[in-house]
Amino acid sequence: MVPAPLTSIAILGGGLAGAFAAARLARSLPDDMTLTLVDVPGAEAKDLFFGTVTTPAAYNVMLALGLGEPEVLPQTDTTFSLGTQYSWAGREWVQAFHQPLPVMAGVQFHQYAARARQDYADFVMSVAAARRGAFAHPPEGQKTPLAELEYGYHFLPAQWAKLLHDALPARVERVAGEVASVDTEGETLRSVKLEDGRTIEADLFIDAAGVWSAPGSGWTGGSMIYAEESLTPAQGPVGVVRTLQQLDYGWSATTPLRTGTHTLTASKSGEGLKLGRSDRAWIGNVLSFGLLATGADPLTTAPMTLLMRNVESLAELIPFTTDMRVEAREYNRRHRDDFDHAHLFERAFGTEGYPDRLAHKIEQFESRGALVQYDLEPFEAQDWLLLHLGMGRIPKARDVLADRVPDAQLHSQLATMRRAVETVAAKLPPAKVYHDGLLRYLGKRNA
Amino acid sequence: MGIQRICILGGGTAGWMTAAGLSNKFNSLGIDITLIESDAIGTVGVGEATLPHIRMFNQALGIDEAEFMRATRATFKLGIEFCDWGRLGDRYIHPFGDYGAPVDGIEFHHFWLRLLQNGHSAALDDFSYPVLAAEAGKFRMPGPDISRIGSNFGYAYQFDSGRYAKYLRGYSEARGVTRMEGRVVEAAREKKSGDIASVTLDDGRSVTADLFIDCSGFRGVLIEQELQTGYEDWSRWLPCDRAQAVPCEARGPSLPYTRATAREAGWQWRIPLQHRTGNGYVYWSEYISDEQATEQLMSTLEGPATADPKQLYFKTGKRKQLWNRNVVAIGLSGGFLEPLESTSIYLIQEGITALIELFPTSLDMERDASEYNRRMDLGFDRVRDFLLLHYVATQREDSPMWRYFRNMELPDSLSEKMEAWRSRGYVQRYEHGVFLPPSWIAVMAGQNLIPQGRDRRVDARPMADVIAMTDSIAKQSHAAVASTPNHGDFLKRYGAIDPSIMDAAE
Ligand SMILES: Cc1cc2nc3c(=O)[nH]c(=O)nc-3n(C[C@H](O)[C@H](O)[C@H](O)COP(=O)(O)OP(=O)(O)OC[C@H]3O[C@@H](n4cnc5c(N)ncnc54)[C@H](O)[C@@H]3O)c2cc1C
Numbered sequence: 001m002v003p004a005p006l007t008s009i010a011i012l013g014g015g016l017a018g019a020f021a022a023a024r025l026a027r028s029l030p031d032d033m034t035l036t037l038v039d040v041p042g043a044e045a046k047d048l049f050f051g052t053v054t055t056p057a058a059y060n061v062m063l064a065l066g067l068g069e070p071e072v073l074p075q076t077d078t079t080f081s082l083g084t085q086y087s088w089a090g091r092e093w094v095q096a097f098h099q100p101l102p103v104m105a106g107v108q109f110h111q112y113a114a115r116a117r118q119d120y121a122d123f124v125m126s127v128a129a130a131r132r133g134a135f136a137h138p139p140e141g142q143k144t145p146l147a148e149l150e151y152g153y154h155f156l157p158a159q160w161a162k163l164l165h166d167a168l169p170a171r172v173e174r175v176a177g178e179v180a181s182v183d184t185e186g187e188t189l190r191s192v193k194l195e196d197g198r199t200i201e202a203d204l205f206i207d208a209a210g211v212w213s214a215p216g217s218g219w220t221g222g223s224m225i226y227a228e229e230s231l232t233p234a235q236g237p238v239g240v241v242r243t244l245q246q247l248d249y250g251w252s253a254t255t256p257l258r259t260g261t262h263t264l265t266a267s268k269s270g271e272g273l274k275l276g277r278s279d280r281a282w283i284g285n286v287l288s289f290g291l292l293a294t295g296a297d298p299l300t301t302a303p304m305t306l307l308m309r310n311v312e313s314l315a316e317l318i319p320f321t322t323d324m325r326v327e328a329r330e331y332n333r334r335h336r337d338d339f340d341h342a343h344l345f346e347r348a349f350g351t352e353g354y355p356d357r358l359a360h361k362i363e364q365f366e367s368r369g370a371l372v373q374y375d376l377e378p379f380e381a382q383d384w385l386l387l388h389l390g391m392g393r394i395p396k397a398r399d400v401l402a403d404r405v406p407d408a409q410l411h412s413q414l415a416t417m418r419r420a421v422e423t424v425a426a427k428l429p430p431a432k433v434y435h436d437g438l439l440r441y442l443g444k445r446n447a
Numbered sequence: 448m449g450i451q452r453i454c455i456l457g458g459g460t461a462g463w464m465t466a467a468g469l470s471n472k473f474n475s476l477g478i479d480i481t482l483i484e485s486d487a488i489g490t491v492g493v494g495e496a497t498l499p500h501i502r503m504f505n506q507a508l509g510i511d512e513a514e515f516m517r518a519t520r521a522t523f524k525l526g527i528e529f530c531d532w533g534r535l536g537d538r539y540i541h542p543f544g545d546y547g548a549p550v551d552g553i554e555f556h557h558f559w560l561r562l563l564q565n566g567h568s569a570a571l572d573d574f575s576y577p578v579l580a581a582e583a584g585k586f587r588m589p590g591p592d593i594s595r596i597g598s599n600f601g602y603a604y605q606f607d608s609g610r611y612a613k614y615l616r617g618y619s620e621a622r623g624v625t626r627m628e629g630r631v632v633e634a635a636r637e638k639k640s641g642d643i644a645s646v647t648l649d650d651g652r653s654v655t656a657d658l659f660i661d662c663s664g665f666r667g668v669l670i671e672q673e674l675q676t677g678y679e680d681w682s683r684w685l686p687c688d689r690a691q692a693v694p695c696e697a698r699g700p701s702l703p704y705t706r707a708t709a710r711e712a713g714w715q716w717r718i719p720l721q722h723r724t725g726n727g728y729v730y731w732s733e734y735i736s737d738e739q740a741t742e743q744l745m746s747t748l749e750g751p752a753t754a755d756p757k758q759l760y761f762k763t764g765k766r767k768q769l770w771n772r773n774v775v776a777i778g779l780s781g782g783f784l785e786p787l788e789s790t791s792i793y794l795i796q797e798g799i800t801a802l803i804e805l806f807p808t809s810l811d812m813e814r815d816a817s818e819y820n821r822r823m824d825l826g827f828d829r830v831r832d833f834l835l836l837h838y839v840a841t842q843r844e845d846s847p848m849w850r851y852f853r854n855m856e857l858p859d860s861l862s863e864k865m866e867a868w869r870s871r872g873y874v875q876r877y878e879h880g881v882f883l884p885p886s887w888i889a890v891m892a893g894q895n896l897i898p899q900g901r902d903r904r905v906d907a908r909p910m911a912d913v914i915a916m917t918d919s920i921a922k923q924s925h926a927a928v929a930s931t932p933n934h935g936d937f938l939k940r941y942g943a944i945d946p947s948i949m950d951a952a953e
Contacts, residue, residue, distance in 0.1 A: 030906035064551070106472070106507070106803070317873070320900030326870040329863070360817070367814045370805065372821075375878045397808035400449060404475055 003323035010036040010202035012179070012192065013209030015044030016157040017290025019164035020311050021206050023065045026169045028315045037168070038192070038200055039176035043209035046291050047157040048229045049273045050307065051298030052255040052262055053081050053242050054152045056097050061308050066167060070442050076159040077257040079435060080240060081152045082130040084253075084301075086390060087245040089351060093390030094241060095300075096126035097150035100382045104405075110385055111369055111402040116414050120389055123414075125149045128421045130241045134428035135435070145421045146428075152301070154242060154255045156262065175200065179211050187214040187284025203322050206314070208290040214283040221276015225297055226250075228270035233260045240431040244299070251299060258435065264298065277339040282328035287314065294339055299349060302342040305378045309338045341377040348387055362393065369395035450478060450657045450807050454646065456631055456669060457662030458484025460494055460608050461778020461795045463615040464504070465660050468799040470622035471508050473806075480623065481654050483646070485630040491664060491759065491779065493692045494608045495718045495725045496524060496705040496789040498881065499543050499601030504796045508618065516943035518614045520721040521606035523703045523934060525581040527788065530708040532894050534842050539893030540704060541788075542577035544600030545885045547920050553904050555920075556888050558913050560872050560901040565910070571892055573921040576600055576928065581704045585931040586938075596920060597927030603789070605705060605718045605725075627654065631663075634673045642773040643669060657810055660802075661776045665783070670766055670776040677767040679782075684835050684858070685763040686851070687713050687785055691740055692727035692757045696750030703934040707787055711735075711846035714787065715744065721938070722948045723753060729785050734848050765827045770816035775802055782827060787837060790830045793881060797826050822879070829880035832861045833887070840865065840894040865896070872898035 009025060011018050014037060022037045029035055062072060072078050083096035101109035101123055113120040121127045125148040129135060138149040168174070177194035184190060189212055191201040207213065238261065244253040250267035274295050281293040294310065296302035313334045317327040344358045354362060357374065364370040365388045371381040405413075429437075453469060455462050466482050473480070505515060515521070526542035533539075547555030555574065562569040572578045577600040580586060590598040620626060629648035637644045645655040646669070661669040670676050682688060697719060706717040713730030728744040735743075741756055765782025769775065776782075777798040784790055801822050805815045839857060843849040857865075867873040868891050874884040905913065938944050 028904045028907055030903060033903075315904065316902065317871075318903040320871055320903060326867055326873075330867055330873065330875070333863075360821070363814060364818050368805075368808050370818060372818060373878075376876065399804075400476065400806050400808055401472055401803070404472075 003321040004203075005321055006203045006319045006324070007032065008034045008036070008202040009204045009206065009318075010038060010192070010200050011206040011208065012038050012040055012211045013043035013207065013290065014039035014161070014165065014176070015047045015208060015290065016050055016161040016164075017307055018043065018206070018208040019161040020307060021208065021289060021314060022168055022172055023164045024311045024315050025318070026172050027065065028318060031171075034173065035171060036173045036175060036200060036202065038194070038209075039174065040209040040211070041176070041178055044158065044161060046271055046273050047161065048227055048264060048271060049225070049291050049295070049298055050157040050303045051301065052154050052156065052253070052257075052264060053084060053301050054155060054304045054308075055301050056150045056152050057305065057308055058153055061311075065164065067163060070446070071167075072153075072163065074439060074442055074446070075163055077156060077259050078159070079154045079256060079258055080135050080431065081154045081242065082126045082135070082149075082240050083152075083242075085130065085241045085243045087243070088251075088349060089246065089391060091390060091392055093386065094121065094127045094130045095383070095386050095390060096121075096124055096130055096241075097152055098124045098126045098382055098386075099148050099150055100380075105401070107399050107401045108369075108371070111399040112405070112410060112414065114369060114395060114398045115402045116410055118414060118418075121386065123417055123421060124386075125421055125424065126151070128425035129428055132425055132428065133239050133431055134425060135240045135431040136428050145424045154257055154262075156257065179209070182212045184212065184214075187286075189284070189286050203285060204319060204324065205286045206289050207286055208292070210288075210292045213278075213286060213288050217281070217283055217288065218279030219274075219276055220279055221274070221295065223275050224272050225266055225275050225295075226268060226270045226272045227264055227266040227298070229262065229264045231257075231260045231262050235432075238432065253298075256431075266298070277336065279336065280328070280332045281335050282331045284328075285322070285324065287328075287331065289314075294335070296339065296342055297346050300342070300346055300379075302346060302378065306338055306342055309378060310335060337376070338378055341374060342379065345379040345383070345387065348384075348391065351391075362388070366393050366395060368397050369399065449809055452479045452481070452656040453658045453660065454654050454656035455480065455482040455660045455662055456646065457664060457778070457780070458482055458612065458616070458626070459490035459662060459664055459778060460612050460792060461664075461780070462660075462662035463612040463619060464792075464795055465662055465777055465799050465802075466619035466624045467508055467615040467622075468504070468803065470619045470624045472803055474622045479625075480619075481625045481627060481656070482619070483627045483629060483631060483648065483654065486628060487630060490609070490612070492609055492757070493690075493725070493727060493759070494786065494791055495720065496527075496605050496716070496786065497603040498789055498793045499603045500793050500796055500881070501603055504799075510618070513942040515614065516604065516606075516938075516941075517945045519604070519606035519610040520945050520948065521604040521943065522701050522719055522721060522938065523586045524603040524605050524705060525577040525586065525600070525703045526705075528581070528704050528706045529837070529890075529893060530706060532707075532709045532837055532841060532843075534895065535845065537893075537895070539889065540572070540578045540581055541886060541889040541893065542575050542581065542600065543602055544575060544577045546571055546888065547574040547917070548594070548596075548599065550916070551904075553902055554874070554884065556892075557872055557902040557905045558917055560898055561905050561910075561913055562917060563897070564901065567914070569917065571888075574917070574924060576924045577602075579924055579928045580931050581702070583928055583931070584700055584702055584934050585928060586703045586934040587931045596923040602703075605720055607720055608792075627652070631668055634669060640772070643673065657773065658807065658812075659774045661774050661780045662778045664779045665761060667766065667776060667780040669774045670771060670780055674771050674774060676771045676776075678762070679764045679767055680762060681764040681831055682762055684831065684855070685785060685838075686733070687729045687731045688760065688762060689732050689737065689740070690727055690729045690759040690761070691737070691744055692725070692759065693744060693748070693752050694723045694725050694754055695748040695752045697722070697724045698749040700933065700935050701938070705789065709843070710743065712848050713740075715747065716786065717749075721945055724749060729787075731848055734846065763831075765824075768816070768820050769798070769823045770812075770819045773810075773812060775819070777802070781823075784827070784830055784834060787834050788830070788882075790834075790881065794823075794826060794830070798823060825879055826881065828860075829877070829882065832858060832864075833882045833890075835861060836865070836887070836890055837894070840891055840896050842895060865891070869896055869898055871900035872902065
């Protein structure tokens with residue numbers, strides 16, 4: 001029997017995950033498919049666990065949804081982010097977004113910095129700008145250290161969810177209501193009944209509200225995280241990084257937004273989320289999506305990075321027919337790999353009890369500064385490098401080839417690079433000045 | 448104290464590539480490199496088709512391309528033509544390059560699939576400049592702007608590997624590598640660590656070193672005969688176990704691609720060089736005798752043989768640890784995968800690159816070895832799956848060998864990949880490994896695995912747009928080929944032809 005074509009998709013849950021999925025699918029589906037977004041009240045309650053920082057990848061993701069900076073910046077409190085300033089494990093560092101520094105004569109840059117006993121971070125444009133609380137857009141196609149600046153965003157999940165909702169094309173049918181019951185058969189969710197009596201049917205359900213999952217999905221992880229948030233009005237943005245401090249139990253982060261300072265404290269009270277990931281997020285015709293399938297600690301940028309990756313996997317795997325076993329298997333494989341790789345990064349904030357694959361990474365770094373990367377990791381080699389250095393992991397030895405450059409030449413080259421970064425950083429405007437100016441310009445342009 | 452002395456055992460392609468790579472990097476650091484080779488034992492003397500990566504290797508050595516091509520009598524290679532793989536009578540080219548270019552992040556082949564699945568006739572080859580150029584026997588360099596059709600492709604070489612080794616020997620000796628002739632008959636171990644301390648030659652000389660690179664070929668003189676590292680046997684998946692190789696006089700214009708023709712008990716290669724054509728038959732001895740293989744091989748040569756066929760024996764697989772104690776196995780000593788996709792020299796190169804990147808910082812090299820082995824194992828595994836794909840993505844059932852493959856239980860990694868392709872044209876990606884999605888697409892589509900579905904996002908566009916877009920790419924590809932010179936002319940103009948061949952021809 002030839003399986004029927006897939007013609008309808010319903011997304012359950014209007015939080016940030018549901019909104020992202022809806023926005024992406026609305027732009028990806030052929031005209032003859034229907035897309036419904038069911039706004040299940042309360043589905044956004046846990047959205048604070050997406051954290052407040054996105055990586056640079058968000059720029060392209062939002063742009064592809066028709067939401068460039070001219071839309072995002074004026075309509076929300078979003079600000080530019082160069083990363084996170086951590087006070088962690090008794091140490092301080094800026095975990096900055098950045099491009100890898102140049103490989104010179106076949107040797108990675110940090111090996112030379114190590115040889116010259118200099119701090120790698122001093123050569124990173126984003127770090128230099130972050131230390132001064134300064135920002136400007138990196139110019140395209142110019143040879144200046146500023147072109148190396150990489151930035152993401154500070155944002156509020158609720159604001160981005162609203163932004164995405166408001167921009168949804170008319171093809172998305174929008175419904176709101178509490179789920180009263182579900183009609184299931186085996187691994188198939190036939191329909192969802194809302195309290196007002198309406199019935200939502202679809203060939204594929206994307207469940208971002210925890211409505212239903214077929215038995216046997218399995219879960220890896222298990223501990224809970226609790227968090228509370230608050231917003232203090234301020235004439236911001238007063239900085240260009242999130243600052244995150246370790247507490248006796250958990251941590252607390254402050255994020256400079258346009259009209260206020262946001263505080264997120266992950267400790268013993270507040271909203272709770274189960275950390276870990278579903279082993280098979282997609283079973284039958286239900287894809288469990290968002291924080292309930294992918295519980296990452298907002299200590300790092302993992303929650304948003306994983307959301308963006310999952311949205312991408314989904315868009316690439318929109319099923320062709322109602323037989324979607326291949327799609328489910330492939331989605332689940334990607335989902336597991338992405339989460340597990342991101343999780344290694346989070347575990348690297350610890351000082352012991354490393355899982356094998358992380359232990360290997362740390363051992364290789366500590367023995368010779370080698371940066372081991374597995375396939376398609378969400379965190380890249382340069383992220384790992386700053387984290388290792390930040391955590392005080394010092395390679396015992398360095399790349400033998402780094403010794404080929406004569407001392408004098410190395411020192412003068414490094415001095416030149418360092419000076420170039422400092423000179424540019426010194427000329428950058430404070431983040432607030434730049435941000436205000438940009439908004440004024442956009443305001444005039446839009447008027 | 449770090450590594451002071453390196454001993455490379457073996458002077459085949461692997462040995463001299465290693466010597467060149469290491470001397471280029473470590474010569475100025477005062478590290479002493481000795482290479483031992485035995486004229487009496489000789490080299491396998493085959494292995495003439497390469498992958499585009501070799502250009503990076505040569506570039507890192509600072510080698511001039513035209514000079515190198517003259518010295519090795521090389522031709523350009525745009526891909527491999529596969530004959531009779533899907534069904535008898537089929538043929539396709541696996542090019543070094545993408546089909547079309549992605550549109551808004553959607554891989555191009557999904558647009559092709561939409562045409563196909565809607566009853567339009569569309570050949571995937573029309574969207575590949577390197578395929579069309581190869582078919583036409585043409586070649587030029589890719590331009591700098593890779594976003595242009597006719598520029599986003601790679602190329603490799605077909606060369607005389609004996610000459611390549613000789614060329615690199617000159618390069619290495621000029622950078623301080625000491626060559627010793629003789630047969631290694633014994634190895635002495637470090638008492639405490641069990642590492643290899645020195646090797647002794649048949650004339651009594653001995654070489655002491657901190658690090659040994661075993662490039663001794665199939666024997667694995669150090670990695671296996673001495674250290675007994677063990678071999679992972681993959682002949683369950685890739686059962687061909689013998690080969691015969693024979694060069695012959697070239698006929699017709701020199702073609703910018705290698706050919707691999709499936710036979711009933713294996714497959715046959717054809718590699719065109721400037722001065723001759725290399726041929727060989729890789730087969731499974733269970734289903735064909737050596738005599739029959741010789742007969743088949745010799746009866747299909749395009750010109751008179753210029754030497755007797757050379758018989759080779761092997762077992763596919765790889766050493767359990769490619770780096771064990773202070774011995775790194777590079778080349779045939781490390782493992783063998785049949786040359787269907789020209790991967791051996793590439794794996795040699797990978798081995799050298801990884802060794803340079805993980806070059807021991809002290810005599811305690813266990814950690815370096817563990818990362819080296821992890822990386823290389825992954826590389827070997829992925830090549831294995833890709834090779835196996837050629838045998839199992841087929842409709843052939845005309846001989847016991849092909850029936851064997853039909854009934855084979857595949858590694859999960861491969862069967863999942865094939866199923867995802869068949870159902871929706873989806874290609875699983877990975878980051879570390881040589882064959883990117885376009886290679887998988889070339890082989891699967893070329894061997895008649897046509898997907899039932901496609902990426903749904905292509906359906907969000909009007910059909911007319913898809914037709915216009917694909918038409919335009921096909922036109923651009925053909926136009927780019929029309930203005931491309933013949934391969935032979937290009938070789939001449941580039942100064943790549945060995946003058947002694949030119950003279951002989953005139
Ligand atoms: C049939 C066939 C076809 C191939 N086709 C291709 C192809 O198209 N493309 C590709 O990339 N690869 C191909 N290969 C693989 C390629 O030929 C080899 O990877 C390459 O030649 C490297 O061989 P090697 O240097 O490791 O070993 P060898 O060429 O065997 O060299 C071994 C060296 O070790 C020395 N030696 C051995 N024992 C001792 C000792 N006791 N004392 C001193 N010296 C010793 C020998 O004298 C020799 O110098 C093919 C291989 C085969 C078998």
